Amino acid sequence: MSADRIWQRFTPAERMARFVVFLVAAILLAWSFRTVEIIPEFLMDAPEQVADLFKRMWPVDYAYYERGVHAVLIETLHIATLGTILTLGIAIPVGIMAASNVCRVPALNWLATFILVSSRSVNTLVWALLFVAVFGPGTLAGTVTIAVRSIGFVGKLFGEALEESAPGPVEALRAAGAPWISVFLKGYWPQVSPAFWGIALFRWDINVRESSVIGLVGAGGIGMALDEALNLFHWDRVALILACIFAVVVIAEVFVTHIRKRII
Template identity: 85%
Template sequence: MSDAVKREWIRFTPAERFARFTIFLGCAIALAWSFRTVEIIPEFLMDAPTQMADLFRRMWPINYGYYPEGVHAVLIETLNIATLGTLLTLLMAVPVGIMAARNVCRVPLLNLVATFILVSTRTVNSLVWALLFVAIFGPGTLAGTITIAVRSIGFVGKLFGEALEEASQGPVEALRAAGAPWLSVFLKGYWPQVSPAFWGISLFRWDINVRESSVIGLVGAGGIGMALDESLNLFHWDRVALILLCIFAVVIAAEILVTQIRKRII
């Protein structure tokens, strides 16, 4: 009687081990190349904790008295930029989202144009858009509002278009079979299905825009970012601490507000 074949359990096959080694080696090379590219200075890296501690000491105590004269107005301006920019986005993004949805708009050329708009507007960073519109309209809230509006088109339009494409076709086909015009098909067939998603997307984007409108002021596009940039340039660290605290408070309040509204709408 022949002896039983001895089997040995191996966790990975030779091909799998080679693939894992190749991936790890590629990651190591990429990491080493990245460190070389960013030119990290060891002396500055080792001194960073000390500098950070010194910075926090300069920020304390926080200059709360600066709020009425230097922060309140620009903070309200920031919220206005975010809100008005979001409203303008909805006016522009909804038609683009409809054109991007292939089951709603059956014209390939319009689908292509809409896709190009959605991709181009969300590919460019907010600060780049802000620099462009500051050069066109000059520093201030107009440039900030247009920046927020244009930057948000890709986000809102893409998600709205995807919601339209995922809508059930049963009610739509019934309306078309009854001879309903296109607008009635959209309002009665598509809109009831996508309206919760639309309002959720709109609220989520407004929440994001509150954050972004706080940053674009660093390049002159209005809002609290301009006050932050001024305080940084003048080394008024106690004011910087107050502005950062206000931004943090507004972002948290916006998050809570959006969450509560979403619970009641969706």
């Protein structure tokens, strides 16, 4: 009579591999804690400091909105919108070059990939610091920052949408002798346009958030007002600015979600 077989969820090799992964993760976590150099006294005192900060923020200085917040809030929306529009103008050709089924030139594919990776690999605040040094503080630096940072996001997703499009309509147009522009507009674009506009709206929503932050390094928008209030310890104004940023982000999220449902 054969021995009963015992069911095991993982093989010995899989258990060993899981153990090694967990061990490496634990070592990295311990190493990270040592690198961060957490001071226990500051950590235990944090709740009291947060409570004191909220006390300083109340009551909120609502009167400051008209003279110090409204203009820079509108400027923030302008930076996000203009930066997104500029992004679309650059990301569309870059995304086309990145799609190997549309652009069959390996050198252009490589160049497009390099542009997309370069845009995404540098943090938004780093781009902002760079363009503030080039153009000086203000909305121009902020708009260019948003545009350059967004190219990698929009271009990559647009290129992937092109690569995933059905080849049937495209091959039919090519067999009929249609020129390249007609093949793209009649074969590719109808398939990817919903995804493209969804990507554009999603990126605008992200840019509204990022436009609120880049002002901390001088790139225009409400972030500059926030930086000034923080430096002067006007906590009641800080509370007002943070509330305005939160409200704008929520409204932008609701707006984008509503429009995307209609498009997609």
